[in-house]
Amino acid sequence: MAKKQKKAFREFLESQNLRLTREREAIIEHVLRKHGHFDPEELHFELKGNGAKVSRASIYRTIPLLVNAGIIEKVENTDKHAHYELILGRKHHDHMLCTRCGKVIEFYSEGLERLQDRLCKAEGFKGNSHTLEIKGLCSRCNR
Secondary structure (H helix, E strand, C coil): CHHHHHHHHHHHHHHCCCCCCHHHHHHHHHHHHCCCCECHHHHHHHHHHCCCCCCHHHHHHHHHHHHHCCCEEEEECCCCCEEEEECCCCCCCEEEEECCCCCEEEECCHHHHHHHHHHHHHCCCCCCCCCCEEEECCHHHHC
């Protein structure tokens, strides 16, 4: 799967007249090995820990490219900075975010997806993606 995602990123960069630099390659390879959510600072720390020569600025410039290429998606979190997750090659899901402890619960609802489709159709709107976040308290924090 990683080859397919890396190829998609390379093709996206070419369409934008950009190159797949060594830094961008190190970033995407690391992102493709990630499971779950991550933030840019965590990515920088892990890459540096692995001996990669990747600047913080390169990470912050590459992340929007990965988002625009459809490789990762921005997931807002409760601590006021963005988290991201790998989406290319994964099934769509939405999130519940605990505003107290920061727990992220991923879920999928066919009924919710159908409702969104019906709402778009009723408005003559052609949706191509969405992000749903429900913020509140997880079961542990709700006690």
